[in-house]
Amino acid sequence: MASLNRTDLVAAVAAESGQSQSAVNGVLDALFSTLAKSVADGTKVTIPGWLAVEQTSRAARTGRNPQTGEPIEIAASKGVKISAGSKLKAAAR
Template structure:
């Protein structure tokens, strides 16, 4: 796996340079995107950007687990998670 990573500040700077927009504008747009994703996933609405990615909320059933320190069985309640799927353009970029 690659040791390289791109944090939000570096992403904002890169997008601002490639689009000619200010970093403040790009940061506001990314903030709005993340808010919209969080709101949609919270409302159980799938967000799909064809070719790039899809984000949706998934459900997990209640299950029995074990406390690793004591070995005692515990009941893990049902809950939700987020599934992110890569689209064809994103998969092609990874090759």
């Protein structure tokens, strides 16, 4: 399976859109910044058909130390959930 890093992505989008790589890179920076701020604020970002990004919460829970078997408390935390939309899922088929 091939991999596409950020440099390759910027070059591909620039070629597809006719924009400069510098302009595309700036747009990606702005996109990622906006996504980060929105998710941090608890706002769900949805691009219909392509993807949805939202903050999730994990409750505090009791775990177990795998080496000693002793119970340990795991603090509550927040995470990020990214869901593929129908167009992205169809492209993967």
